[in-house]
Amino acid sequence: MSDIPPAETPYWRFVEDSARSVLTSYGYREIRLPVIEKTELFRRSIGEVTDIVEKEMYTFADRNGDSLTLRPEATAGIVRAGIQSGLTHNQVQRLWCCGPMFRHERPQKGRYRQFHQIDVEAFGLPGAQIDAELILVLARLWRHLGIQNLSLQINSLGTRNAQALYREKLVEFLRARRHLLDDDSLRRLGTNPLRILDSKNPALGPLIDEAPKLIDHLDAPSMAHFATLQRILEESGVAFTINPRLVRGLDYYTRTVFEWVTDELGAQGAVCGGGRYDHLVEEIGGQPTPATGFAIGMERIMDLLKAQDRHPSTQTAHVYLLAVGAAATCRAHPLAERLRDDIPGLNLVVDADEGSIKRKFRQADRSGARVALILGEEEAASGRIGVKQLREAQPQEAVSDAELAGRLGELLGLANAGG
Ligand code: AMP
Numbered sequence: 001m002s003d004i005p006p007a008e009t010p011y012w013r014f015v016e017d018s019a020r021s022v023l024t025s026y027g028y029r030e031i032r033l034p035v036i037e038k039t040e041l042f043r044r045s046i047g048e049v050t051d052i053v054e055k056e057m058y059t060f061a062d063r064n065g066d067s068l069t070l071r072p073e074a075t076a077g078i079v080r081a082g083i084q085s086g087l088t089h090n091q092v093q094r095l096w097c098c099g100p101m102f103r104h105e106r107p108q109k110g111r112y113r114q115f116h117q118i119d120v121e122a123f124g125l126p127g128a129q130i131d132a133e134l135i136l137v138l139a140r141l142w143r144h145l146g147i148q149n150l151s152l153q154i155n156s157l158g159t160r161n162a163q164a165l166y167r168e169k170l171v172e173f174l175r176a177r178r179h180l181l182d183d184d185s186l187r188r189l190g191t192n193p194l195r196i197l198d199s200k201n202p203a204l205g206p207l208i209d210e211a212p213k214l215i216d217h218l219d220a221p222s223m224a225h226f227a228t229l230q231r232i233l234e235e236s237g238v239a240f241t242i243n244p245r246l247v248r249g250l251d252y253y254t255r256t257v258f259e260w261v262t263d264e265l266g267a268q269g270a271v272c273g274g275g276r277y278d279h280l281v282e283e284i285g286g287q288p289t290p291a292t293g294f295a296i297g298m299e300r301i302m303d304l305l306k307a308q309d310r311h312p313s314t315q316t317a318h319v320y321l322l323a324v325g326a327a328a329t330c331r332a333h334p335l336a337e338r339l340r341d342d343i344p345g346l347n348l349v350v351d352a353d354e355g356s357i358k359r360k361f362r363q364a365d366r367s368g369a370r371v372a373l374i375l376g377e378e379e380a381a382s383g384r385i386g387v388k389q390l391r392e393a394q395p396q397e398a399v400s401d402a403e404l405a406g407r408l409g410e411l412l413g414l415a416n417a418g419g
Contacts, residue, residue: 001114007314011302014312016098018144019118019296026137028094028120033077035100039067045076045280047251049191056103070102074119075252075277075293076284082123083286090287092124098298110268110300120274121293123281128225131256131276131292132232138260138272138294139238145301146310150271153243154233154258156226157194158218160279163254166217167193173211180207194247213244225255252277256292264307265300272296315347316368318412320390321375322351322360328375335375335385335401342405343414365390371411373404387411 004012020030039059046052058070071077074097082088082095098118105111120137122130135152142150157163171193178186185196185204197208218226233240240258248257257275265271274294281289305311319339323332336350349367351360357376364372374386374396384398387407399407408414 002112008302010312010314011305012298015145015298015301015305016118019096019098019141022137022141022144023096023120026094026133028096028137031078031081031095031097032099033071033074033081033097035071035102036068037071037077037080039069041076041080041284042069042072045079045252045284046073047192049188050195050251052103056105058102058104072103073101074099074117074295075121075280078119078121078293079281079284079286079291083281083284088123088281088286088289088291090124092122094120094122096120108267110265110303112299116298117295118298119293119295121291123289123291125292126278126290128228128256129232131229131258132236134274134292134294135233135238135240135258136236138296139236141296142260145305146308147301147304148308149264150260150262150304152233152238152240152258152260153246154229154240154256155215155243155246156218156222156229156255157214157247157253157257157275158222159254162217162219162222163194163214166212166214169212169217170194170196170214174207177207180204192251197245197247208245214247215242215244222255229256248273248275252280252283254278258294262304265303268300270297271300271304317347317349318369318414319346319348319371319373319408320351320364320367320369321348321373322357322364323375324357324360325377325380328377328380331380332375335373335404339405339408343409343412345414346408346412371408373408 042057043053052072057072059067062068078095078097082093087093096119098116100114100116102114104113107113120134122134171189174181174189174193174196178189181189182201182204185199188195197211199208246257246259253275255276255278259270260272261269262271263269272294276292278290281287281291321332321336323329332350336348339348340346349369351363353360353363361372370389370391372388372390374388376386379386384400385404386396387399388396389411
């Protein structure tokens with residue numbers, strides 16, 4: 001779990017603000033949820049035999065003895081909230097949320113125990129159009145952020161029926177070659193064989209390549225659904241590859257699944273994953289409701305922004321106001337308040353240090369400010385204010401109260417109302 005120091009927060013704000021503006025422009029509305037839910041919710045939705053539920057959840061008993069879990073992902077909570085509030089009942093809903101998720105993973109670069117996701121879900125729409133829309137939202141977000149070289153992989157897992165028929169074929173194939181499987185895969189053979197397909201063990205690569213593919217066993221409606229998705233993406237100019245091994249780590253997916261990946265982040269190359277989950281709402285106790293969504297891993301987006309030399313502008317102080325002497329010190333705050341009223345967007349720091357004037361100037365310099373305003377004994381007597389450009393070799397000016405906002409606006413290139 002990491003702290004996010006002030007030098008990092010501009011990246012976070014850049015990503016959050018970009019996501020908010022792109023999502024709003026497509027009609028998605030924000031929802032905010034608790035970070036803790038009943039453990040049962042995640043067991044039922046994510047699936048008993050998944051890495052998350054088997055090994056990674058932060059689960060504890062509260063004072064009533066109820067088993068609660070820090071959310072490892074957001075979809076289950078959104079579905080729970082949607083059912084409870086009636087939001088998803090017979091309605092189309094485009095929703096998003098953003099915040100921390102918790103998984104007790106083995107820490108490594110790109111994998112954290114508290115990480116953050118932007119999570120987007122659409123309810124009430126069964127067609128491939130909305131799956132395509134989600135992908136278009138993402139393509140736009142990457143452009144907005146200036147991120148390049150992400151590639152889109154898509155696959156279809158078909159309906160539950162197709163999955164069950166395929167599972168039998170896969171198990172038959174793998175049983176006949178069980179001597180080639182590792183321990184993890186042997187265990188999954190009896191519980192969740194599809195997950196063997198996205199095993200990270202390179203030794204299993206050739207076997208998996210040879211295994212029957214779900215995509216060759218799709219039922220006709222799933223094939224048509226998948227074809228529509230591909231066609232919309234093609235006509236919208238979004239490049240993709242079909243990855244028949246893409247199954248995703250959670251049990252609830254049917255039909256469309258997708259991932260955006262990069263090769264610029266080492267082993268943890270997936271920056272966003274999602275797909276359709278048409279049965280989950282019903283399984284959690286709601287009316288049958290088609291649904292589809294995705295989650296973006298925010299830390300990986302930050303890493304990618306840095307890897308691609310995309311740095312958001314950081315806002316430092318414009319002006320540092322320093323006062324020397326009791327009378328001037330009392331004048332500093334009212335003056336600062338007036339300037340904040342008069343110059344929209346002004347970033348002004350008022351010195352609160354009790355040290356020498358030299359020390360105050362050092363603080364002014366460290367604040368990053370371009371202009372220092374000086375209220376000394378002399379200025380207190382004359383009613384003028386010293387204006388010193390900190391990043392230019394210009395002599396200090398003495399400006400009257402009335403002219404100050406205008407002069408500052410000029411120096412900083414900010415419009416002002418009071419000048
Ligand atoms: P998932 O909810 O597992 O489908 O993950 C969606 C996205 O969240 C992934 O593509 C990653 O970018 C990100 N992610 C998942 N787990 C972690 C983690 N432990 N640390 C950082 N990012 C993660």
